[in-house]
Amino acid sequence: MAATILEARCVAPFVVRVRFSDGMEGEASLEPCLFDWDLARVPDLTPDLREWLRVPENFATVRLDADAGTLVWGDTRPFSPSIVYWRVERYRVPVTVRTKDGTVLAELLLGGRREVWRPGLTVGSAPTNTVVVDRPGVAPHHVKVTVGGGHHPCYVVTVVEGTTTAGGTTSSTPGETWRVPMRQPLLLELGDCTVQVE
Structure with missing residues (x-):
């Protein structure tokens, strides 16, 4: 089973500090997903949601969906835990x-x-x-x-x-x-x- 997110909080525009169930933790920058990537790479990220999340104040409303083990904005979960996992910077x-x-x-x-x-x-x-x-x-x-x-x-x-x-x-x-x-x-x-x- 893939690692799930246990803790999450916004620490900068488009950056979420996360801790995963396998012990991985760090800052995941989702900025490339919102500004650079083709939408096909993130199938659950609709064009309207992408525009909404490009506003730093909207992005900062991120929270953890403990049941799904991923990030959520309102009722939407546009990023799979695996995408967030591979965006983590391990730098301290x-x-x-x-x-x-x-x-x-x-x-x-x-x-x-x-x-x-x-x-x-x-x-x-x-x-x-x-x-x-x-x-x-x-x-x-x-x-x-x-x-x-x-x-x-x-x-x-x-x-x-x-x-x-x-x-x-x-x-x-x-x-x-x-x-x-x-x-x-x-x-x-x-x-x-x-x-x-x-």
């Missing part, structure tokens, strides 16, 4: 927090790429941050990192409070922003530790 964002002497304090594997980067990754000592670093010299809301750059992808580092070093630049000015090329992992130096984002 690994983060390692180390002291300056190299001792590993924490290793995190954050949600999928869009799930993390769409709102931005926040680092600080407050429990509301994406990455919580409760160490000396780390401010409650220390730094925020997003991605951008188009054809030249980069991390966009913004100081919220505290002193941060990344990509050879150091700043303690709230609101100051700089770009670090994504050719290698991002190393954020704050307080007495380093946060590595890959």
